[in-house]
Amino acid sequence: MPPSPAPTDPRFDIVGIGNAIVDVVAQSDVRFLEHHDLHMGSMVLVDEPQANDLYAQMGPAIEVSGGSCANTVAGASALGSRVAFIGKVADDELGVIFRHDLTSLGVHFDTPAAADGPSTARCLIFVTPDAQRTMATYLGACTELGPEDIDTDLIAAGRFVYLEGYLWDPPQAKAALRAAIDIAHDAGRKVAMTLSDPFCVARHRDEFRALVDGPIDILFANQIEAESLVGVTDVWDAVNALQGTCEVVVITRGDQGSIVVTADQVHEVAPVHVPDVIDSTGAGDLYAAGFLHGLASGWDLVRCAKAGSAAAAEVIGHFGARPARDLNEVVRTATRQEGTA
Amino acid sequence: MPPSPAPTDPRFDIVGIGNAIVDVVAQSDVRFLEHHDLHMGSMVLVDEPQANDLYAQMGPAIEVSGGSCANTVAGASALGSRVAFIGKVADDELGVIFRHDLTSLGVHFDTPAAADGPSTARCLIFVTPDAQRTMATYLGACTELGPEDIDTDLIAAGRFVYLEGYLWDPPQAKAALRAAIDIAHDAGRKVAMTLSDPFCVARHRDEFRALVDGPIDILFANQIEAESLVGVTDVWDAVNALQGTCEVVVITRGDQGSIVVTADQVHEVAPVHVPDVIDSTGAGDLYAAGFLHGLASGWDLVRCAKAGSAAAAEVIGHFGARPARDLNEVVRTATRQEGTA
Numbered sequence: 001m002p003p004s005p006a007p008t009d010p011r012f013d014i015v016g017i018g019n020a021i022v023d024v025v026a027q028s029d030v031r032f033l034e035h036h037d038l039h040m041g042s043m044v045l046v047d048e049p050q051a052n053d054l055y056a057q058m059g060p061a062i063e064v065s066g067g068s069c070a071n072t073v074a075g076a077s078a079l080g081s082r083v084a085f086i087g088k089v090a091d092d093e094l095g096v097i098f099r100h101d102l103t104s105l106g107v108h109f110d111t112p113a114a115a116d117g118p119s120t121a122r123c124l125i126f127v128t129p130d131a132q133r134t135m136a137t138y139l140g141a142c143t144e145l146g147p148e149d150i151d152t153d154l155i156a157a158g159r160f161v162y163l164e165g166y167l168w169d170p171p172q173a174k175a176a177l178r179a180a181i182d183i184a185h186d187a188g189r190k191v192a193m194t195l196s197d198p199f200c201v202a203r204h205r206d207e208f209r210a211l212v213d214g215p216i217d218i219l220f221a222n223q224i225e226a227e228s229l230v231g232v233t234d235v236w237d238a239v240n241a242l243q244g245t246c247e248v249v250v251i252t253r254g255d256q257g258s259i260v261v262t263a264d265q266v267h268e269v270a271p272v273h274v275p276d277v278i279d280s281t282g283a284g285d286l287y288a289a290g291f292l293h294g295l296a297s298g299w300d301l302v303r304c305a306k307a308g309s310a311a312a313a314e315v316i317g318h319f320g321a322r323p324a325r326d327l328n329e330v331v332r333t334a335t336r337q338e339g340t341a
Numbered sequence: 342m343p344p345s346p347a348p349t350d351p352r353f354d355i356v357g358i359g360n361a362i363v364d365v366v367a368q369s370d371v372r373f374l375e376h377h378d379l380h381m382g383s384m385v386l387v388d389e390p391q392a393n394d395l396y397a398q399m400g401p402a403i404e405v406s407g408g409s410c411a412n413t414v415a416g417a418s419a420l421g422s423r424v425a426f427i428g429k430v431a432d433d434e435l436g437v438i439f440r441h442d443l444t445s446l447g448v449h450f451d452t453p454a455a456a457d458g459p460s461t462a463r464c465l466i467f468v469t470p471d472a473q474r475t476m477a478t479y480l481g482a483c484t485e486l487g488p489e490d491i492d493t494d495l496i497a498a499g500r501f502v503y504l505e506g507y508l509w510d511p512p513q514a515k516a517a518l519r520a521a522i523d524i525a526h527d528a529g530r531k532v533a534m535t536l537s538d539p540f541c542v543a544r545h546r547d548e549f550r551a552l553v554d555g556p557i558d559i560l561f562a563n564q565i566e567a568e569s570l571v572g573v574t575d576v577w578d579a580v581n582a583l584q585g586t587c588e589v590v591v592i593t594r595g596d597q598g599s600i601v602v603t604a605d606q607v608h609e610v611a612p613v614h615v616p617d618v619i620d621s622t623g624a625g626d627l628y629a630a631g632f633l634h635g636l637a638s639g640w641d642l643v644r645c646a647k648a649g650s651a652a653a654a655e656v657i658g659h660f661g662a663r664p665a666r667d668l669n670e671v672v673r674t675a676t677r678q679e680g681t682a
Contacts, residue, residue, distance in 0.1 A: 105400075322401060
């Protein structure tokens with residue numbers, strides 16, 4: 001077999017593959033969550049009748065494009081990275097909204113909409129007074145994403161391919177992701193992945209473990225996800241268990257900052273202080289945006305982690321999971337190296 | 342002809358008739374508005390290709406139910422008034438969103454969706470850094486509202502019927518409104534109306550003038566609209582010209598408060614201070630909500646004006662035209678009569 005060709009200069013810094021979801025965000029109270037058996041702070045998958053039933057009982061809402069990986073690529077694009085996205089919407093109004101919101105930020109997104117089948121995915125997000133978000137996702141058209149949507153040239157043109165763990169839920173997407181990983185590695189690119197959610201880890205633990213031990217180069221997980229993946233209850237036990245698996249393992253810890261783990265180093269990085277947390281939706285997504293933007297910019301890992309924390313801090317200071325302020329300025333200030341963000 | 346029957350106890354405090362619109366809100370800059378020939382602070386009607394073209398060039402947006410009269414009835418319902426709405430959406434996703442957001446606030450809304458024809462109306466709102474909103478509205482399904490949608494029993498069941506001036510734009514709606522006015526008066530009810538927008542006044546000045554001289558009992562206008570209606574350039578000239586036309590004329594003046602004019606009295610009422618104006622969308626709509634809620638509660642006119650100012654102040658302190666905080670509490674504090682708002 002001939003050796004892999006040397007990677008050519010990539011056209012994109014990040015190519016994200018994720019669920020294409022419109023968020024439906026409303027304020028809620030804890031009793032509503034209890035009544036509907038929703039676990040605070042987590043995401044549950046629902047079918048269309050369940051989604052319709054929950055929506056009927058939900059308060060007035062705003063609609064805003066979401067999706068974990070899509071939030072990340074939106075943030076990275078706002079930071080100046082060259083970004084593309086692969087994901088599946090339906091040929092309906094929410095699909096048009098999702099595509100508009102991503103492309104208007106400069107994200108390259110040309111995965112064709114599904115002409116028939118289920119409607120564009122939506123995530124009902126209940127924000128409680130403590131700023132936590134509890135989510136019920138109807139995957140809709142995301143279940144139509146398949147290997148035929150993986151554009152080989154596009155994947156090969158990205159310095160980093162970034163995958164969301166949630167993509168292990170729609171059954172067809174898995175094959176698409178495995179194809180994408182192979183294409184990326186054949187082109188000499190790196191593959192990054194987020195574990196997405198503790199319940200997502202629980203649903204796919206064995207497969208995630210195999211991915212982390214195998215093809216994934218850069219892993220993002222919050223503390224609970226990391227602990228759950230390796231079956232421990234202490235973050236340092238998780239650090240020990242994960243050290244030496246992926247090239248870089250990043251564990252986010254909310255207001256305790258983050259830990260960056262490589263084969264021979266462990267960095268604890270302080271968080272960026274947020275005076276008033278309004279809505280924690282998107283914190284992990286924007287952390288990954290800042291971190292990957294830093295990697296693509298050639299920054300050292302500690303500075304990448306600071307950029308991640310700054311981007312996360314910005315997004316939890318307001319309602320919604322996409323950046324509102326000039327993210328570049330926020331990250332530049334936090335990483336304290338003027339003019340290089 | 343037999344005399345009008347004495348009005349029975351109304352089932353609703355307010356029955357609003359308005360355009361059923363979903364707002365598409367994005368941050369913008371002044372150069373974008375100039376480039377697209379949009380007049381800052383006003384609303385322009387666009388056709389579907391123009392709307393699509395503007396949307397394609399608009400930044401990432403959030404979708405939130407809007408419509409001037411719908412915002413007013415949403416606010417009044419949040420204040421505890423019993424409220425119904427008549428308006429036309431299409432049988433599409435934005436129509437479902439509009440209906441959900443209104444009914445989830447307790448507003449009675451059963452106007453059937455248009456099964457075919459144009460899609461649900463949308464208003465592209467460009468918010469500039471000075472918190473002004475500039476709007477381009479595609480009326481879509483609103484043009485399908487006709488006399489057949491005017492539910493006689495519903496109109497007769499409302500203490501106040503509230504009409505938005507914007508409804509003079511879709512050609513069929515005019516006949517519906519004239520029918521509603523007659524039904525309301527035959528049932529011994531009052532008819533309130535807002536002039537909506539200076540450009541709307543310019544489009545329909547003669548008809549609006551005839552309505553004000555004729556069947557309208559309560560008129561809401563901002564200073565510019567009032568001056569434009571009667572062809573003067575000083576607010577006190579407008580007060581003089583309008584005094585004695587409608588039973589109550591309310592002129593709002595932004596950070597200068599409002600003026601309430603009856604046949605024999607003129608009240609200047611101070612504004613409620615807003616430390617940080619974020620987005621002026623919905624200020625007039627929520628003023629009307631507070632004022633009408635006060636009237637329905639039997640408050641004196643000055644207290645109604647204070648309630649209007651308080652509700653307006655709440656909505657301009659955040660993004661979007663529907664109330665976010667507990668509006669009842671806001672109005673109760675501002676009108677300083679604990680426990681009665």
